Amino acid sequence: MNARGTLLAIVSLATLAGCGKPADDPRRSEERSRAPLAERLASADADKGLRLFRQCAACHTIAKGGGDRNGPNLYGVINRPVAQGSARFNYTAALESIGGSWTPERMDAWIENPHRVAPGTSMIYAGMRNGVDRADLIAYLALQGDAPAASPTR
Numbered sequence: 001m002n003a004r005g006t007l008l009a010i011v012s013l014a015t016l017a018g019c020g021k022p023a024d025d026p027r028r029s030e031e032r033s034r035a036p037l038a039e040r041l042a043s044a045d046a047d048k049g050l051r052l053f054r055q056c057a058a059c060h061t062i063a064k065g066g067g068d069r070n071g072p073n074l075y076g077v078i079n080r081p082v083a084q085g086s087a088r089f090n091y092t093a094a095l096e097s098i099g100g101s102w103t104p105e106r107m108d109a110w111i112e113n114p115h116r117v118a119p120g121t122s123m124i125y126a127g128m129r130n131g132v133d134r135a136d137l138i139a140y141l142a143l144q145g146d147a148p149a150a151s152p153t154r
């Protein structure tokens, strides 16, 4: 094997071993990241979503009856009316005024960029860029509620 062949073999072994950059993870590729939400949800991984929820847990509890932190408790939030989940929480007018409910589509947009969905919201979160990650997180959120309202595909 010449030097170039050796290098190629090392590179492909490294790829097989999963040593590539996160961007090289085929599951989270740019193309899959931009696929329609229904498609991303169909192959979503709620266990990964649980791990991603760590980014939210500083400000949100999710257990049933959990308290509010900097943000409101999120139990059963999928498909629930916006800004009505916690009776005690002081929601901003910016969030209250968008009306409607937390459909999976709206949650996808919110997690990507809260300020684009509700300009002036008090949720200070930079946004989750990868669409596959967002679907994983939504799948997790949808399981934390009373069925069937929690179904992400409803």
Ligand code: HEC
Binding pocket: 053, 055, 056, 057, 058, 059, 060, 070, 071, 072, 074, 077, 081, 082, 083, 084, 085, 086, 090, 091, 092, 094, 095, 102, 110, 111, 118, 120, 121, 122, 123, 124, 125, 128
């Ligand atoms: C730094 C604190 C902080 C982080 C981190 C954060 N949030 Fe929030 N979140 C808030 C605050 C504050 C509000 C209330 C916003 C308002 O009233 O404008 C909120 C509101 C929400 C709401 C609306 C709830 C309702 O009852 O209508 C959802 C949904 C939500 N956050 C999801 C998330 C998710 C998912 C993550 C993680 C990806 C996250 N948040 C990360 C602080 C945070």
